[in-house]
Amino acid sequence: xxxxxxxxxxxxxxxxxxxxxxxxxTMVFGGILFAMLGKNPVEAIQTIFxxxxxxxxxxxxxxxxxxxxxxxxLIAIGLSLGFRAGIWNIGAEGQYIMGAICGAAVGLAFYPLxxxxxxxxxxxxxxxxxxxxxxxxxxxxVRFGTNEIxxxxxxxxxxxxxxxxxxxxxxxNPQGFxxxxxxNLQQYDSAHNAELITGTGMHWxxxxxxxxxxxxxxxxxxxxxxFHIRLTGEAPRAAKFAGVxxxxxxxxxxxxxxxxxxLAGLFExxxxxxxxxxxxxxxxxxxxxxxxFLGRLHPxxxxxxxxxxxxxxxxxxxxxxxxxxxxxxIQVFQGMLLFFLLALDLLTNFRIAIRKRGVA
Amino acid sequence: MDLSAINPVLLIAxxxxxxxxxxxxxxGELVVEKAGxxxxxxxxxxxxxxxxxxxxxxxSGSPFLGFVASAIGGALLSLLFVVLTQFAQANQVASGxxxxxxxxGLSALxxxxxxxxxxxxTPKLDIPVLSDLPVVGPILFxxxxxxxxxxxLTAAVWALLKYSRVGLILRAVGENHDxxxxxxxxxxxxxxxxxxFGGACAGLGGAYISLVRVPQxxxxxxAGVGWIALALVVFxxxxxxxxxxxxxxxxxxxxxxxxxxxxxxAIPVEYLAMSPYLITIIVLVILSADKSGAPAALGRNxxxxx
Numbered sequence: 001x002x003x004x005x006x007x008x009x010x011x012x013x014x015x016x017x018x019x020x021x022x023x024x025x026t027m028v029f030g031g032i033l034f035a036m037l038g039k040n041p042v043e044a045i046q047t048i049f050x051x052x053x054x055x056x057x058x059x060x061x062x063x064x065x066x067x068x069x070x071x072x073x074l075i076a077i078g079l080s081l082g083f084r085a086g087i088w089n090i091g092a093e094g095q096y097i098m099g100a101i102c103g104a105a106v107g108l109a110f111y112p113l114x115x116x117x118x119x120x121x122x123x124x125x126x127x128x129x130x131x132x133x134x135x136x137x138x139x140x141x142v143r144f145g146t147n148e149i150x151x152x153x154x155x156x157x158x159x160x161x162x163x164x165x166x167x168x169x170x171x172x173n174p175q176g177f178x179x180x181x182x183x184n185l186q187q188y189d190s191a192h193n194a195e196l197i198t199g200t201g202m203h204w205x206x207x208x209x210x211x212x213x214x215x216x217x218x219x220x221x222x223x224x225x226x227f228h229i230r231l232t233g234e235a236p237r238a239a240k241f242a243g244v245x246x247x248x249x250x251x252x253x254x255x256x257x258x259x260x261x262x263l264a265g266l267f268e269x270x271x272x273x274x275x276x277x278x279x280x281x282x283x284x285x286x287x288x289x290x291x292x293f294l295g296r297l298h299p300x301x302x303x304x305x306x307x308x309x310x311x312x313x314x315x316x317x318x319x320x321x322x323x324x325x326x327x328x329x330i331q332v333f334q335g336m337l338l339f340f341l342l343a344l345d346l347l348t349n350f351r352i353a354i355r356k357r358g359v360a
Numbered sequence: 361m362d363l364s365a366i367n368p369v370l371l372i373a374x375x376x377x378x379x380x381x382x383x384x385x386x387x388g389e390l391v392v393e394k395a396g397x398x399x400x401x402x403x404x405x406x407x408x409x410x411x412x413x414x415x416x417x418x419x420s421g422s423p424f425l426g427f428v429a430s431a432i433g434g435a436l437l438s439l440l441f442v443v444l445t446q447f448a449q450a451n452q453v454a455s456g457x458x459x460x461x462x463x464x465g466l467s468a469l470x471x472x473x474x475x476x477x478x479x480x481x482t483p484k485l486d487i488p489v490l491s492d493l494p495v496v497g498p499i500l501f502x503x504x505x506x507x508x509x510x511x512x513l514t515a516a517v518w519a520l521l522k523y524s525r526v527g528l529i530l531r532a533v534g535e536n537h538d539x540x541x542x543x544x545x546x547x548x549x550x551x552x553x554x555x556x557f558g559g560a561c562a563g564l565g566g567a568y569i570s571l572v573r574v575p576q577x578x579x580x581x582x583a584g585v586g587w588i589a590l591a592l593v594v595f596x597x598x599x600x601x602x603x604x605x606x607x608x609x610x611x612x613x614x615x616x617x618x619x620x621x622x623x624x625x626a627i628p629v630e631y632l633a634m635s636p637y638l639i640t641i642i643v644l645v646i647l648s649a650d651k652s653g654a655p656a657a658l659g660r661n662x663x664x665x666x
Contacts, residue, residue, distance in 0.1 A: 153587050154591075158634045331465030334461070334465070335458065335463075342450040342455055
């Protein structure tokens with residue numbers, strides 16, 4: 001008879017191995033899915049995971065890895081802090097949109113003035129936009145005890161409507177011949193988040209993502225606040241005795257994740273995307289949830305997970321054009337990954353014991 | 361602007377239609393939460409139900425089969441949640457999110473060849489004299505069977521939870537799973553059944569959107585209805601009749617908002633479209649002070665150590 005025995009402490013070894021196993025299991029089941037769609041599974045998996053890195057056109061795809069990975073890592077780092085403490089911000093998509101809107105609005109307000117201070121101001125506005133959007137659920141949670149999951153998620157839909165509204169109205173390009181969408185920030189030097197080194201994909205958002213990883217690592221390992229975050233997640237009662245101030249923790253965790261998501265939105269709108277348009281957001285805020293879990297809520301893990309997830313985006317696009325794999329298949333693939341991750345986590349927290357029945 | 365174009369009778373009738381998906385999903389989730397499980401995957405189960413029901417209806421030509429299939433589809437997806445939370449002891453919040461993300465992708469994949477297809481219409485109740493009555497007819501006797509089923513289900517869930525032995529056991533499991541286990545009730549088995557019921561209800565609700573309310577298939581068409589249903593359970597403080605009231609309230613907001621858009625009110629369309637979500641937040645804030653109805657073991661996993 002197979003029984004589960006709770007481990008006194010989560011196994012460190014298993015907690016490192018499970019993400020790898022989850023990825024492998026996803027590849028196997030993803031392959032089966034692709035086969036069911038009538039595609040060659042080996043070819044599909046190779047197109048997604050191998051070709052962007054080492055294939056014929058890898059020189060073109062490798063920089064994309066940074067471009068797609070940066071917003072994912074930036075958002076996931078913020079989310080992971082809250083997730084660790086049991087504070088669930090799942091509205092990062094909305095905060096990402098608001099950051100983009102606020103940042104782009106500041107940039108466009110200065111148009112066509114060229115000055116060095118414009119981009120820093122936009123960064124500030126982007127972070128502030130995301131922060132304010134996340135402070136709504138934070139404040140409501142602290143003041144009224146409202147569920148932050150539902151409020152932050154509802155605000156995603158509100159933010160999407162805001163995005164539609166500004167790209168058709170307030171921020172619409174006056175010289176855009178009536179088409180929706182703002183001026184292209186890529187053509188406005190002072191507001192353009194250009195590549196720092198041409199051809200590498202390295203832009204300020206990537207730098208910010210790396211800084212965020214280091215910042216989160218230091219915070220969690222060397223700082224009292226980080227200790228409080230971990231303590232609240234692992235032993236809420238002990239945290240209470242240790243004098244952790246729950247309200248302050250909620251405001252901090254939601255605030256920082258909102259600001260980081262806002263930054264991600266700003267770097268995207270001023271760089272790779274360029275314009276505020278109705279279909280600006282592509283779900284980074286939700287995929288970042290998977291990234292955070294795949295990275296085991298650990299900053300370094302998130303960095304790796306962000307890279308892997310970016311790979312599935314890029315590889316997915318290649319597979320879409322080359323093999324005709326539907327884009328939704330990649331979405332399923334990413335969802336599957338989270339499933340296997342959560343399921344295999346069992347091995348981290350429990351030991352599987354095989355015992356004969358009746359022997360006590 | 362022409363507000364007189366809005367017909368109050370039709371408004372109430374369409375309000376009931378708009379409320380039904382919410383009501384079905386909320387009732388399912390209510391039972392799940394009463395058993396002490398928080399399944400945040402309602403949105404995912406709804407959208408999978410929506411496409412399953414749609415596809416089967418188009419293929420078979422029978423809306424009835426479609427609705428049955430949608431319930432099965434929703435329940436099958438919730439089975440994944442069962443595996444994660446009841447067997448693998450995974451965090452319920454994270455598992456629910458996984459279910460939603462997975463469901464959104466899966467439905468998009470399943471629905472590729474159904475975009476732009478028109479489904480066979482769901483038959484409406486047509487009682488010779490009653491359905492033709494001026495005001496009462498369209499409101500009370502002019503709907504499809506699923507809408508009435510939703511109301512009947514409200515009564516059934518209420519009676520079951522309040523008066524039956526099954527309801528008592530379900531509530532016991534949700535309030536204190538250790539005590540229920542000590543009394544010899546199969547905590548995990550009861551929770552699995554509750555989760556499957558929740559999945560079936562969410563699937564039905566989703567199919568109601570794609571088959572009756574819209575009726576069409578578009579990617580991500582549930583647009584947060586599943587999440588509003590979750591909020592509705594809190595709003596209802598876990599009471600079925602209040603869920604019905606809440607669903608009609610939210611349905612009313614949606615319908616009024618759409619009617620105002622059509623009537624060309626001076627408020628921009630985007631601000632009207634965000635109103636249901638804003639109202640959900642406001643209602644949540646007002647009601648979050650009172651958590652007395654919440655099952656005590658909500659969101660906590662059960663693992664029998666002996």
